[in-house]
Amino acid sequence: MCESYNRQFGTDYRCVMPTNLYGFGDNFHPENSHVVPGLIRRFHEARCSSQSSVVVWGTGAVRREFLHVDDMVLATHFIMNLSNDIYSKWIKPNLSHINVGTGEDCSIEELSRLIADITGFTGDIIFDASKPDGPPRKLLDVSLIKSLGWKPQINLQDGLKSTYLWFTENSNARS
Numbered sequence: 001m002c003e004s005y006n007r008q009f010g011t012d013y014r015c016v017m018p019t020n021l022y023g024f025g026d027n028f029h030p031e032n033s034h035v036v037p038g039l040i041r042r043f044h045e046a047r048c049s050s051q052s053s054v055v056v057w058g059t060g061a062v063r064r065e066f067l068h069v070d071d072m073v074l075a076t077h078f079i080m081n082l083s084n085d086i087y088s089k090w091i092k093p094n095l096s097h098i099n100v101g102t103g104e105d106c107s108i109e110e111l112s113r114l115i116a117d118i119t120g121f122t123g124d125i126i127f128d129a130s131k132p133d134g135p136p137r138k139l140l141d142v143s144l145i146k147s148l149g150w151k152p153q154i155n156l157q158d159g160l161k162s163t164y165l166w167f168t169e170n171s172n173a174r175s
Contacts, residue, residue, distance in 0.1 A: 004085065013128040014079050016072075019101035019140050025070035026168045036066060039112060040164055043119040053124040054116070057131035060109030065101050065139045068159035071152040075100040078150045090148060091104065099140040102152050108133075114157060118164050 002013035022036035030041060039056070046054045079087075079098055091098070106114075112125050154162075 008095060008153040012042065012084065012087075013096065014082075014091075015097040016076055016079055016100045017097045017140070018072050019067050019099075020138070021067055021069050023163050024170075025069075026163065026167075028167055029172055030037075035064065035108065035111070036115075036160070036163070037167070039115045040119065040160070040167055043112075043115050043121040044164070044167065046123060047119050047121040051123060053126050054112075055126045055128050058108060058133035059129045060112065060125075060127040061107055061137065062114055062133045062135065063105040063107050063137045064111070065103070065105040066111075066156055066159070067101050067152060068154040068163075071102075071154050071159075072100060072155065075145065075150055078148075079145070082148065085113050086148070090144065092127055098145050098148075099142050100145055101142045103140070103142040103146065103154075104156075105139045106136065106156065111156075113162060115164075116159065118157075118160050138140040 002011075005011045006013055020034065022034070026037040027033045028037040028041045030038070032036075033041065042056075043055055045051075067163070109127065116122075116125060136148050
């Protein structure tokens with residue numbers, strides 16, 4: 001729609017397409033959250049109740065890209081403030097969106113082990129291959145936004161640590 005408005009009415013709508021986001025204020029619901037907040041909650045609760053294992057859906061082999069919400073805010077601000085000259089040089093009328101991500105992915109197994117470490121869970125991680133994995137890989141091509149001069153500031157480990165801290169301070173999570 002934004003592309004059509006830009007072509008038809010000469011507007012300057014700019015669209016960003018984020019990868020998987022996580023961070024402060026996320027949905028940590030035990031049954032309907034996305035992978036990062038869901039795993040944070042699951043590992044936290046397992047540590048607090050001294051469970052010996054945590055079950056993670058799928059094989060753990062699929063790969064996903066994650067971006068901290070603070071980096072998404074910075075990227076959006078960056079794109080909004082590009083001059084029209086620079087923006088129109090790089091963005092074509094029929095392709096108005098810009099992918100925003102890190103350009104790096106990790107396996108769900110790697111993510112699970114990282115979150116287990118951050119939450120202090122020391123038990124076993126069991127991957128339930130009877131549950132769906134989803135697509136084998138989701139990784140955005142972020143070469144355009146990087147060529148414009150933007151790159152994420154928060155690495156996955158630091159972002160997960162700050163998200164976990166936010167979760168423990170702002171939810172009814174037991175410590």
